[in-house]
Amino acid sequence: MSTQSSNAQPSPLKVLLIEDHAVVRQGVHMLLEREGEFVVSREAATLPEALAPGDDPDIVLTDLILAATQGRELIEALRHRYPITPILVLSMMDSPVEVRAALSAGANGYLLKESAADELIEAMRRVARGEGYLQPSLGAAIASQSGLRNPAGFAIALTDRELDVLRLLVLGYTNKQVAHSLGISTRTVEANRAALLRTVGVTSRAELIRFALDAGLVRLSQME
Numbered sequence: 001m002s003t004q005s006s007n008a009q010p011s012p013l014k015v016l017l018i019e020d021h022a023v024v025r026q027g028v029h030m031l032l033e034r035e036g037e038f039v040v041s042r043e044a045a046t047l048p049e050a051l052a053p054g055d056d057p058d059i060v061l062t063d064l065i066l067a068a069t070q071g072r073e074l075i076e077a078l079r080h081r082y083p084i085t086p087i088l089v090l091s092m093m094d095s096p097v098e099v100r101a102a103l104s105a106g107a108n109g110y111l112l113k114e115s116a117a118d119e120l121i122e123a124m125r126r127v128a129r130g131e132g133y134l135q136p137s138l139g140a141a142i143a144s145q146s147g148l149r150n151p152a153g154f155a156i157a158l159t160d161r162e163l164d165v166l167r168l169l170v171l172g173y174t175n176k177q178v179a180h181s182l183g184i185s186t187r188t189v190e191a192n193r194a195a196l197l198r199t200v201g202v203t204s205r206a207e208l209i210r211f212a213l214d215a216g217l218v219r220l221s222q223m224e
Contacts, residue, residue: 013128014041018050018062018078019090024113028061028090031117038124047074051081059128064091064102072101079106086127090120099138109133131159134199158199163217165192169205170212 015032017040019025025043032038041057044050047069050062060082064071078087088109089102099110108127111119112135123133158166161182168178175193179186200211211217 009036012037012039013058013124014039014055015124016040016042016044016050016057016060016062016082018044018047018060018066020045020063020066024063028120031120032061032124035121037121047077051077056082056085058085059124060085060087061090061124062087064089064093064098071098072105075102075105075107086130088123088127088133090115094138096138099134103134110138111135112138126159158196162192162196162199165189166196166208166212167217169193169196170209170217 012033015038017025017029017032019028022045025045029040029043032040038059042054044052045066047066050060060078062074062078064074066074069077075087075089086108087106088111089107090111090113091098092113093099094112102110109123109132111123111133115123115135119135123135126133161184164182165178168181173181175186175189178189182189196208200208
């Protein structure tokens with residue numbers, strides 16, 4: 001009787017790739033399947049094709065503009081069709097208004113087509129794990145435009161670990177205390193702190209506190 005090897009590789013994640021430019025679609029398809037982590041199980045050039053009956057994918061990777069549909073309307077339609085499937089936007093549109101609209105409509109992540117291949121793969125991995133992803137430059141642009149008054153829309157860009165680190169830092173913990181509390185190394189805390197500042201688009205602890213309060217991640221009563 002044969003047994004499955006404990007070293008067996010997990011099955012690649014099925015991707016629905018939505019892109020109306022054939023050359024771009026073919027390039028992204030090849031990129032995603034290069035390492036064997038993902039397999040493009042379906043392609044779509046229009047929203048009706050993307051919404052057609054069939055097996056649900058593990059991840060939806062979509063442009064934000066199709067021939068007859070774009071922006072919030074597109075994401076809302078995809079979210080209705082795939083209520084629990086992570087949706088990652090890959091677009092040329094870098095307007096903070098469009099980014100916020102896509103995230104609030106149900107997208108789990110957003111990055112630009114100018115991104116490096118490695119960043120796309122990392123974004124795919126993160127949304128597949130149930131995390132969010134927002135290209136750091138977009139997070140900074142949104143923060144700058146909004147004055148951090150409405151950061152909840154892109155707090156999705158933070159991993160669970162980064163959120164844990166953020167909350168403790170805001171409560172006044174030192175890097176060493178954060179590390180002890182979370183059972184991680186000080187170096188890991190420092191890396192997460194740097195990623196937080198970069199993603200949120202701030203440079204100081206005071207600005208980080210403001211972000212956390214405005215996003216509802218901590219309350220003033222917790223800081224007293």
